[in-house]
Amino acid sequence: MHITFRMFRKTLLGLILLVSTASLVLSVYLKSSFIRPDSVYVLLGILGTLTLAAVVSTLKKPQLVATEVLGLFALFPFALILLLYCLTIPVLPDDPTASSTLVILQTLIFISTILHGLYMIGLVATAMLTVCAFDRDVWTRDMDSSPSPFPMCLLLGFISPCCRRPDSTFSDDSPEHPSLVCLPGCNCHKTPLSSDTERNPEMQSIASAGSSSRSLVRVPNDVERRTSIVVAFEEVL
Known part of the structure; x- marks a missing residue:
């Protein structure tokens, strides 16, 4: 199965959104177990922002590469602050359930921060590589466009x-693009030339030209599919 970008x-x-939502639920659950109950508002504020950003990034059309990168860079410091803050939150010592739940919450926030950082670094590295390879305007491309940026x-x-891999071309031997006609006496499964075509040299040349033109057609790759053709009209006096 081919996995697209x-x-x-x-x-x-979706994974980041799921982890952030689970962290929100656990934060609300632990509110009464925090020694400082106001700590939950810090958790809910940052987690809510990260969750909302993931939802907007998923649903927004179009989502430019530059916008995605800037959003990730802007939110990553808050994700780090959330992780460090969560590691220092004390809970009531006489509640063993709260202690184990806090460990789960800290683990989820750690996973969310790692995913956020890896996504940010991977996206920036891929975009820079694309700029060096063939597309300097990749920052203005839609993240979900087709072809992929x-x-x-x-x-x-x-x-x-x-x-x-070399560019694929269509040839007469390709099973997906067979020749239109075949000469009489051939034992293959292709349609032979009719008697009218065989007697008419002009029809033979047309059939041969049609078969040759198919062998010269090449499917454009992802780079060529982005290339636009500028059409201009000159005023004739």
Whole structure:
């Protein structure tokens, strides 16, 4: 199964959203067990912001690469503050359930911070690699556009040229693009030339040209699909 960047991003954001929501629920549950009950408002404020950011990033159309990177950079310090603050929150010592629940909450916040940091670093590194490889305007691309702003095959080929795959072309031997006609007497399954076509040299040349044109057609890759053709009209006096 081919995993696209859009699918990977949606899965990662969904995981971050799930962890943040679980942390919100545990924070509310531990409110009465905190020695300083006001601590829950700090947790809820930062966790709510991170959760809202994940929801907006998932649902917003279009979501530019530059906007995503700036949002991740702006929220990452708050994620670190949340992690450090959560590690220093005391709970009532006579409540063993609260202590174990606090450990779970700290683990979830740690996982959320790690995912946030890895996503930020990975996205910036991939965008910079794309800029160096072929697309300087990747910062203004939509994250979920088609084709993907980060074609992994091309990026891997840029990093390691030995892994680059040549562009695929259509040939007469390809089973997906068979020739239109076949000469009489051939034992293959293709349709032979009719008697009218066989007697008419002009029809033979047309059939041959049609078959040759199919062999010259190449499917554009992700880079070429982004290339736009400027059409201008000159005023003729």
